[in-house]
Amino acid sequence: LCPTYKGPDYDEVVKLKGTFLNPVLVTHFSQPLLIHDGHMQWLFDHTGKRYLDLFGGIVTVSVGHCHPKVLAAATEQLNKLWHTTNIYLHPKIHEYAQRLAEKLPADLNVVYFVNSGSEANDLAMMMARLYTGNFDIISLRNSYHGASPYTAGLTAQGTWKYNFANGFGIHNAINPDPYRGLWGGHRDSPVQSVRSNESEVVDGVCSSTQKYIDQLQEVLMYSLPKGKLAAFFAESIQGVGGTVQYPLGYLKKAFELVRSHGGLCVSDEVQTGFGRTGEHFWGFEGHGVVPDIVTMAKGMGNGFPIAAVVTTSAVAKTMSQALHFNTFGGNPVASAVGVSVLEVLEEEKTQEKALEVGTYFLHSLAKLREEYPVVGDVRGKGLMIGMEMVQDSTSRTPLSPHLMMQIWDTCKDHGVLLGKGGFHGNVFRIKPPMCINRDDVDFTVTVLRQALQPTNLL
Numbered sequence: 098l099c100p101t102y103k104g105p106d107y108d109e110v111v112k113l114k115g116t117f118l119n120p121v122l123v124t125h126f127s128q129p130l131l132i133h134d135g136h137m138q139w140l141f142d143h144t145g146k147r148y149l150d151l152f153g154g155i156v157t158v159s160v161g162h163c164h165p166k167v168l169a170a171a172t173e174q175l176n177k178l179w180h181t182t183n184i185y186l187h188p189k190i191h192e193y194a195q196r197l198a199e200k201l202p203a204d205l206n207v208v209y210f211v212n213s214g215s216e217a218n219d220l221a222m223m224m225a226r227l228y229t230g231n232f233d234i235i236s237l238r239n240s241y242h243g244a245s246p247y248t249a250g251l252t253a254q255g256t257w258k259y260n261f262a263n264g265f266g267i268h269n270a271i272n273p274d275p276y277r278g279l280w281g282g283h284r285d286s287p288v289q290s291v292r293s294n295e296s297e298v299v300d301g302v303c304s305s306t307q308k309y310i311d312q313l314q315e316v317l318m319y320s321l322p323k324g325k326l327a328a329f330f331a332e333s334i335q336g337v338g339g340t341v342q343y344p345l346g347y348l349k350k351a352f353e354l355v356r357s358h359g360g361l362c363v364s365d366e367v368q369t370g371f372g373r374t375g376e377h378f379w380g381f382e383g384h385g386v387v388p389d390i391v392t393m394a395k396g397m398g399n400g401f402p403i404a405a406v407v408t409t410s411a412v413a414k415t416m417s418q419a420l421h422f423n424t425f426g427g428n429p430v431a432s433a434v435g436v437s438v439l440e441v442l443e444e445e446k447t448q449e450k451a452l453e454v455g456t457y458f459l460h461s462l463a464k465l466r467e468e469y470p471v472v473g474d475v476r477g478k479g480l481m482i483g484m485e486m487v488q489d490s491t492s493r494t495p496l497s498p499h500l501m502m503q504i505w506d507t508c509k510d511h512g513v514l515l516g517k518g519g520f521h522g523n524v525f526r527i528k529p530p531m532c533i534n535r536d537d538v539d540f541t542v543t544v545l546r547q548a549l550q551p552t553n554l555l
């Protein structure tokens with residue numbers, strides 16, 4: 098039964114948004130949806146229509162909208178105590194820190210709670226600079242690490258940049274993208290890039306990988322003072338950049354190179370953490386690396402604002418030279434929610450399901466790639482999926498914004514909400530609450546077929 102909407106009418110809400118909210122606040126679709134209720138993988142609009150949510154509030158709803166167990170944990174804590182700013186001991190924050198640390202490799206055992214992904218990456222930048230005594234940081238082109246003044250420098254997509262000095266001391270290396278990059282490559286996905294034949298895999302490393310590593314080496318040689326690197330930041334799979342996976346072996350070799358230049362390695366797990374990639378709890382595990390600092394947010398709280406930085410005691414020790422404090426980070430409600438999310442992930446075997454349903458999803462979308470020339474690339478792991486749309490598969494010219502919008506709107510009209518991203522805005526992003534099932538996948542593919550009919554693309 099669809100919940101009834103009781104708020105102000107649609108036109109009134111649109112007017113309020115236009116008058117009082119950030120004018121570049123992203124709204125999806127040609128006509129924004131007014132969503133007022135959600136349950137697991139479903140969202141409901143003001144007319145009572147139900148949608149399958151394949152974007153989960155930008156990869157944030159991990160175990161399901163208003164998941165009953167998470168809801169109960171939040172409600173119980175709200176009835177007891179919301180906040181004390183960590184000036185007293187509180188059992189939930191300590192339990193949560195321990196449980197989170199147990200999910201990470203043994204050396205990563207000190208947790209700093211913050212409230213957003215940008216805040217987490219800001220703090221990670223500061224940690225790396227303090228620990229190494231160096232200032233310069235490298236991130237990858239096409240990455241997204243946040244929009245705060247510090248992290249806007251790490252984020253390497255011009256569309257997210259303002260005209261002020263936000264990238265001081267930050268350098269961007271070439272993005273190792275097997276589909277759009279210079280040298281093709283194999284990736285860790287059930288669906289290979291059409292350009293995988295441009296590269297050989299020897300001992301789990303792609304031949305294109307070395308070429309991208311050479312480019313990283315050039316950044317180190319030409320742009321930085323010798324041996325003065327503070328950190329290298331990378332998403333385990335690029336999220337906002339359009340679910341870009343690196344050629345096999347890239348991250349491992351990049352970490353080795355970075356460490357040989359004295360830098361720390363930071364894995365941004367804001368989108369890829371908490372089982373989303375299926376095979377592993379953390380995206381970096383799929384690359385066979387252990388970072389020095391891990392940042393996390395989004396799925397961590399299933400939509401509740403929580404984030405964290407986890408690092409080694411050695412790094413934490415350098416942070417102890419001054420006081421460090423965060424008013425809301427790890428508050429009792431956030432911690433109660435965080436613990437319950439970890440429990441649900443375990444009880445419902447969410448990671449295993451993400452692998453099973455995600456692999457089925459990827460194979461189903463790969464069939465669409467064979468049928469429709471506008472589907473250029475299908476990629477990802479688990480429920481971290483991208484479908485890159487092009488004018489034709491030979492030129493790989495990005496599909497026009499007009500046609501992207503048409504497909505996007507048609508899917509929405511048929512009840513499927515996709516995400517969109519990529520540097521050219523031509524990648525459909527599928528990163529749903531991880532409770533979706535095979536029926537939801539079949540429904541999505543039927544809807545996509547309808548939206549992709551050449552006669553419907555005018």
Ligand code: PMP
Binds near residue numbers: 365395
């Ligand atoms: N890192 C990644 C990989 C992200 O996708 C995002 C948000 N899209 C951030 C950091 C920043 O998170 P927040 O919006 O919570 O500041």
